[in-house]
Amino acid sequence: MSGELIYGGPLSERKKRILRSIIDAHIAMGEPIGSKYLVTSAEIPFSSATIRNEMAELTEMGYLEQPHTSAGRVPTQLGYRFYVDSLMESYKLTATEIVALNNMLKSKIGELDTIIQSASKLVANLTNYTSVAIKASERETVRAFSHMVLDEHNFLMVMKMSGENVKTKQVHTDIVLDENNVSRLMSLFNAYCVGVTPEDITYATIVKMESAMGSAAALVNPAVKAFYDAVATSTDSNVRFEGVNKLLEYPEFSSVDQLKRVFSMIENKEDFLDMLSNSDRNKINVFIGDEESRFASNSAFIFRPLTVDGKVIGAIGVFGPSRMDYSKVISTVEYLTQKITGIIEGRALPEPGEE
Amino acid sequence: MSGELIYGGPLSERKKRILRSIIDAHIAMGEPIGSKYLVTSAEIPFSSATIRNEMAELTEMGYLEQPHTSAGRVPTQLGYRFYVDSLMESYKLTATEIVALNNMLKSKIGELDTIIQSASKLVANLTNYTSVAIKASERETVRAFSHMVLDEHNFLMVMKMSGENVKTKQVHTDIVLDENNVSRLMSLFNAYCVGVTPEDITYATIVKMESAMGSAAALVNPAVKAFYDAVATSTDSNVRFEGVNKLLEYPEFSSVDQLKRVFSMIENKEDFLDMLSNSDRNKINVFIGDEESRFASNSAFIFRPLTVDGKVIGAIGVFGPSRMDYSKVISTVEYLTQKITGIIEGRALPEPGEE
DNA sequence: AGTTAGCACTTGATGCTTTTGAGTGCTAAA
DNA sequence: TTTAGCACTCAAAAGCATCAAGTGCTAACT
Numbered sequence: 005m006s007g008e009l010i011y012g013g014p015l016s017e018r019k020k021r022i023l024r025s026i027i028d029a030h031i032a033m034g035e036p037i038g039s040k041y042l043v044t045s046a047e048i049p050f051s052s053a054t055i056r057n058e059m060a061e062l063t064e065m066g067y068l069e070q071p072h073t074s075a076g077r078v079p080t081q082l083g084y085r086f087y088v089d090s091l092m093e094s095y096k097l098t099a100t101e102i103v104a105l106n107n108m109l110k111s112k113i114g115e116l117d118t119i120i121q122s123a124s125k126l127v128a129n130l131t132n133y134t135s136v137a138i139k140a141s142e143r144e145t146v147r148a149f150s151h152m153v154l155d156e157h158n159f160l161m162v163m164k165m166s167g168e169n170v171k172t173k174q175v176h177t178d179i180v181l182d183e184n185n186v187s188r189l190m191s192l193f194n195a196y197c198v199g200v201t202p203e204d205i206t207y208a209t210i211v212k213m214e215s216a217m218g219s220a221a222a223l224v225n226p227a228v229k230a231f232y233d234a235v236a237t238s239t240d241s242n243v244r245f246e247g248v249n250k251l252l253e254y255p256e257f258s259s260v261d262q263l264k265r266v267f268s269m270i271e272n273k274e275d276f277l278d279m280l281s282n283s284d285r286n287k288i289n290v291f292i293g294d295e296e297s298r299f300a301s302n303s304a305f306i307f308r309p310l311t312v313d314g315k316v317i318g319a320i321g322v323f324g325p326s327r328m329d330y331s332k333v334i335s336t337v338e339y340l341t342q343k344i345t346g347i348i349e350g351r352a353l354p355e356p357g358e359e
Numbered sequence: 360m361s362g363e364l365i366y367g368g369p370l371s372e373r374k375k376r377i378l379r380s381i382i383d384a385h386i387a388m389g390e391p392i393g394s395k396y397l398v399t400s401a402e403i404p405f406s407s408a409t410i411r412n413e414m415a416e417l418t419e420m421g422y423l424e425q426p427h428t429s430a431g432r433v434p435t436q437l438g439y440r441f442y443v444d445s446l447m448e449s450y451k452l453t454a455t456e457i458v459a460l461n462n463m464l465k466s467k468i469g470e471l472d473t474i475i476q477s478a479s480k481l482v483a484n485l486t487n488y489t490s491v492a493i494k495a496s497e498r499e500t501v502r503a504f505s506h507m508v509l510d511e512h513n514f515l516m517v518m519k520m521s522g523e524n525v526k527t528k529q530v531h532t533d534i535v536l537d538e539n540n541v542s543r544l545m546s547l548f549n550a551y552c553v554g555v556t557p558e559d560i561t562y563a564t565i566v567k568m569e570s571a572m573g574s575a576a577a578l579v580n581p582a583v584k585a586f587y588d589a590v591a592t593s594t595d596s597n598v599r600f601e602g603v604n605k606l607l608e609y610p611e612f613s614s615v616d617q618l619k620r621v622f623s624m625i626e627n628k629e630d631f632l633d634m635l636s637n638s639d640r641n642k643i644n645v646f647i648g649d650e651e652s653r654f655a656s657n658s659a660f661i662f663r664p665l666t667v668d669g670k671v672i673g674a675i676g677v678f679g680p681s682r683m684d685y686s687k688v689i690s691t692v693e694y695l696t697q698k699i700t701g702i703i704e705g706r707a708l709p710e711p712g713e714e
Numbered sequence: 715a716g717t718t719a720g721c722a723c724t725t726g727a728t729g730c731t732t733t734t735g736a737g738t739g740c741t742a743a744a
Numbered sequence: 745t746t747t748a749g750c751a752c753t754c755a756a757a758a759g760c761a762t763c764a765a766g767t768g769c770t771a772a773c774t
Contacts (some may be wrong), residue, residue, distance in 0.1 A: 172527040249622035267604040
């Protein structure tokens with residue numbers, strides 16, 4: 005897209021063609037690619053010797069590497085990067101795929117949480133990689149507290165959040181509640197806890213509220229807890245994976261050690277949130293693992309943030325081996341996120357068939 | 360518990376002792392156990408030859424098997440079953456464990472969904488196996504409707520469900536709301552929709568309510584939608600796993616093939632729901648995999664249904680290798696579910712320290 | 715009777731060497 | 745500048761001997 009990025013020196017057309025063929029073949033087969041293969045199967049019109057020379061140079065330049073002397077070449081992180089940025093042919097979604105996507109979208113209009121998740125499931129199925137659904141954290145606070153007494157030991161704490169939504173939490177106490185009790189408590193909350201983030205709740209505040217409640221001081225603690233939960237939950241955004249077991253199918257993750265590494269990565273959901281917040285919010289982002297990064301060296305993560313009014317509200321992505329069908333994955337994710345953003349912003353869902 | 364079940368013939372005390380030692384040792388070490396080990400490490404006061412004879416008979420009877428001629432013995436499914444039913448010593452939770460459990464329980468009172476999930480997380484950590492949290496589909500209905508007006512276009516619909524929990528939905532309408540409007544609407548719901556399942560909502564009911572609402576008929580539709588959502592969501596049960604990556608640590612799942620089988624099992628959440636519905640609702644259930652069952656042969660699933668008023672509302676369980684620390688897992692799960700049921704049924708949470 | 719020492723036997727695991735074959739880099743010729 | 749040819753490298757596979765754990769059985773012992 006961005007013209008002719010210079011990565012490790014400019015590449016002749018022939019080098020590009022060879023590099024692309026190697027990466028395409030490697031993505032398709034998962035094995036190191038040798039010069040002979042390129043002559044016969046990819047139709048590079050040169051002898052294997054010539055190709056070997058070129059490959060040696062590409063290796064020198066950092067685009068390729070050899071697992072060992074007598075093996076073929078495998079793309080490096082740099083190689084993949086260059087491939088994704090300038091070499092790759094864009095994949096055209098098939099009609100079936102578009103129909104599947106649109107059907108899913110149509111049936112879920114209106115529920116953001118579920119739409120992201122269903123989309124993610126679909127992506128996992130269409131691409132056959134593990135997909136990732138991220139709902140971003142919003143730093144919400146409470147605008148106003150109100151309540152509803154349910155019975156003599158339970159009341160409902162109703163919190164109008166800084167967004168347009170309302171959160172409710174059921175609060176249980178051992179002491180006996182009455183309308184009076186609870187409404188006093190809620191006035192306290194309205195006085196002390198409006199616009200307050202989880203970290204701002206100090207012990208002092210709690211003590212103050214407790215003394216103000218007098219004999220019903222025992223009410224304060226569970227209510228604070230409920231409040232904390234409400235504010236904190238909206239903070240803990242969540243990351244969900246679909247089709248994790250698809251990872252098992254790829255030979256690069258076929259040793260238990262590698263699986264362990266990958267799974268422990270997946271466990272660290274914060275890492276994915278980090279990547280989201282460090283990402284470019286207006287386009288597809290492609291992380292490709294290498295030795296230094298916390299990212300397992302043979303894996304990649306492709307995702308596209310979802311934004312509303314310039315705010316990132318989540319993302320949909322795909323996690324898999326760095327030998328990934330970038331082209332197809334990128335097209336699929338791109339298509340979906342475009343459409344979802346459209347729906348969120350209230351535009352109508354276009355009919356299947358248009359490109 | 361159920362006295363002396365006869366499995367494959369009655370066992371002499373000595374056979375029982377040997378069988379128990381073998382299974383204990385195998386659970387601890389994960390390797391086939393030979394006669395020599397029992398003489399030295401477990402303190403069976405007989406010579407290895409005698410033990411070998413007994414082992415041969417236990418094998419004959421189906422409690423043990425040999426991976427190959429020159430290997431020690433490993434428990435069979437039947438062996439584990441017998442062990443769990445009559446041999447195993449019950450594990451005493453440590454003080455630390457009880458404290459952890461109670462703390463978690465205390466902090467989550469009131470929200471069934473989260474309580475089950477947090478409990479599950481804790482179980483995964485305490486036992487170091489993958490834990491399973493099941494929320495059963497309950498055919499829940501609404502016991503009583505109430506409301507709270509939020510602003511002139513939104514109100515909160517509060518539904519006390521047939522269980523002890525409360526669900527709330529925010530309802531938005533374009534027409535202007537007032538206390539009067541909404542409370543009339545809720546009386547209608549209390550008249551027509553109490554104890555009603557999603558399928559029971561007929562068009563006729565809706566029309567009736569709309570005509571009763573007169574000029575505010577437009578309120579009915581979104582409210583019905585909210586009601587439907589509340590009742591329908593509780594229908595789709597879900598199964599969630601925590602600590603799936605712990606599976607990778609056990610040698611029985613150390614080949615990728617085995618992992619594939621296990622993961623594909625885990626993907627089939629319906630299977631777990633099936634097992635729940637075929638289970639004994641009043642006690643710990645232990646499924647032990649064998650060759651025939653859909654269950655991977657070297658895995659086991661231990662769970663305890665959670666019931667309220669005799670109705671199964673979910674379950675907490677543990678999934679792991681059949682070589683599992685049954686004793687500890689069962690104690691942990693038992694303790695937790697007892698306490699959770701207590702909480703759900705409104706009994707106070709006992710202090711840590713009591714057994 | 716029940717128990718045990720002793721021993722031959724089986725068999726996966728371990729470690730070694732050999733073979734194989736894919737793929738390279740280099741040289742010399744076209 | 746390209747290519748044919750060839751010697752070289754090295755991981756993976758195959759073959760093989762050795763090891764050690766654990767058994768089952770027999771014969772002796774209490």
